[in-house]
Amino acid sequence: MPTFEDRTLLPYVEALFREILRWRPVLPLGVSHAASEEDIYKGYYIPKSNLVHLRIFGQHIIVVNTYEDAIELFEKRSNIYSDRPHLEMIYLMGWDFNSALKHYGDDWRQHRRLFQQLFKREVSIEYQPIQTRKVNDMLYGLLTTPEDFIAHAKTVTAAIIVSTMYGHDITPKNDYFVTLAETALAKLREAVFPGALAVNAFPILKYLPTWFPGAGFKRFALGVQDLVNQMLTVPIEALEKRLADGTAQPCVSSSILEDCKSKEEYEVIEAVAATAYAGGSDTTVSVIETFFLAMTMFPEAQKKAQDEIDKVVGNGRMPTYDDRESLPLIEAFVRELLRWRPVTPLGVWHASTEEDIYNGYYLPKGATFFPNVWAMAHNPQKYDRPEDFNPDRFFGNDSKLNDDEVPYAFGFGRRLCPGRYMASATLPNQIWLSVATVLALFNIQRTKDADGNEVCPEGKYCDELAL
Numbered sequence: 001m002p003t004f005e006d007r008t009l010l011p012y013v014e015a016l017f018r019e020i021l022r023w024r025p026v027l028p029l030g031v032s033h034a035a036s037e038e039d040i041y042k043g044y045y046i047p048k049s050n051l052v053h054l055r056i057f058g059q060h061i062i063v064v065n066t067y068e069d070a071i072e073l074f075e076k077r078s079n080i081y082s083d084r085p086h087l088e089m090i091y092l093m094g095w096d097f098n099s100a101l102k103h104y105g106d107d108w109r110q111h112r113r114l115f116q117q118l119f120k121r122e123v124s125i126e127y128q129p130i131q132t133r134k135v136n137d138m139l140y141g142l143l144t145t146p147e148d149f150i151a152h153a154k155t156v157t158a159a160i161i162v163s164t165m166y167g168h169d170i171t172p173k174n175d176y177f178v179t180l181a182e183t184a185l186a187k188l189r190e191a192v193f194p195g196a197l198a199v200n201a202f203p204i205l206k207y208l209p210t211w212f213p214g215a216g217f218k219r220f221a222l223g224v225q226d227l228v229n230q231m232l233t234v235p236i237e238a239l240e241k242r243l244a245d246g247t248a249q250p251c252v253s254s255s256i257l258e259d260c261k262s263k264e265e266y267e268v269i270e271a272v273a274a275t276a277y278a279g280g281s282d283t284t285v286s287v288i289e290t291f292f293l294a295m296t297m298f299p300e301a302q303k304k305a306q307d308e309i310d311k312v313v314g315n316g317r318m319p320t321y322d323d324r325e326s327l328p329l330i331e332a333f334v335r336e337l338l339r340w341r342p343v344t345p346l347g348v349w350h351a352s353t354e355e356d357i358y359n360g361y362y363l364p365k366g367a368t369f370f371p372n373v374w375a376m377a378h379n380p381q382k383y384d385r386p387e388d389f390n391p392d393r394f395f396g397n398d399s400k401l402n403d404d405e406v407p408y409a410f411g412f413g414r415r416l417c418p419g420r421y422m423a424s425a426t427l428p429n430q431i432w433l434s435v436a437t438v439l440a441l442f443n444i445q446r447t448k449d450a451d452g453n454e455v456c457p458e459g460k461y462c463d464e465l466a467l
């Protein structure tokens, strides 16, 4: 047989090999490069590009690295860039009820209208008493079992959403609905194993019978369908029962159920209520966890915020929503939490419904777009020493809060997070109240090792999806 030693003696074989590479190149369009600077080449202007293109399983994936480009594409051209990519596994599992995962169209519009109605600025103020009550429960939990601080953050968030949506007070441990919803969410996150990825890339595989070798994804999906169905129906049916026997507490769903006229409307209410849990729980918990981490890593920021609370509120009472305007540093704190460790570092994907030309680049129809929120939040040209947790960066030279409300943390354009007023932004919200009251009551400190030295956490994050 010919060996490598014969290579120089076989020029025709060498030429044949070159011709194969030339005749049908493996990557006909090469792998895209992005220009990091603008340039003039042979009289042509080449713009700086902040888009990165990848091709995975034949799918175009485009990462949008700057806030300016994200605004241009997702907001100014929102008629093209407001879809979501089609992932077959989501449909097989029944998770397509979720407003956040829906394709851009009439069904999504109906969900969105209801979300806007329920969570707009003015209405979000009505959730203030529930939030205060549940945050107080969290403070009590922190006082009695501080080591369980993550569990307390999770419980308070679940309690606020479930009480707001269904008027149900969850039990602190093993609540039936919370367990159901958390299990269904965990299954959604798990659906990234090879079989599931294969059916996302080649949807035709969904027609394989469940017993077929390699169709494990289908058996998995069937198991999840049942959970998802219970997550949708159990809490709303329980609410209907309470409404019928007159024991229901007023809540978002009770008010809209009373006006519901058709099965179609009922299904939208059911789906929007369950989406609020799926979209609002992990996201808010992540910010509160980041708060505990930041306080341990940056004790001087904690001290400064506590000094502000002591000066404005004093020691005789707890901060309330009425103090919000007088505590600008706490406001800056919340912004810095959203910036320093964004909840969705690669945003939530958008998809395009038309081809487009942007800055001289061709962007194909059906491509998936990731807004690189991490790069926007850590842009050193905008944020000096971006790795530092420094709420002071949100104050101008006049010592007033600047107008950077970290908008990219809540997404873009027509898909912008409809729950943002409940979670954060400039109105009463759970995150603000949690930060203000925890700082008023507690000192968050580093643990010590056996020799009495402080241990600063590394601050590593796990890789769970937020939505």
Ligand code: HEM
Residues within 6 Å of the ligand: 099, 100, 101, 102, 112, 115, 119, 275, 276, 277, 279, 280, 281, 283, 284, 287, 343, 344, 347, 348, 349, 350, 408, 409, 410, 411, 412, 413, 414, 415, 416, 417, 418, 419, 420, 422, 423, 424
């Ligand atoms: C700190 C807390 C939160 C953060 C950081 C956050 C972030 C986000 C982001 C980045 C998106 C994607 C927007 C896009 O596609 O461009 C989103 C969408 C969404 N969020 Fe939030 N969110 C939070 C809390 C909430 C809450 C409390 C709710 C419900 C009450 C909620 C409901 C939703 C829904 C339904 C969508 C999908 C919107 C659509 O596709 O039309 N979120 N959120």
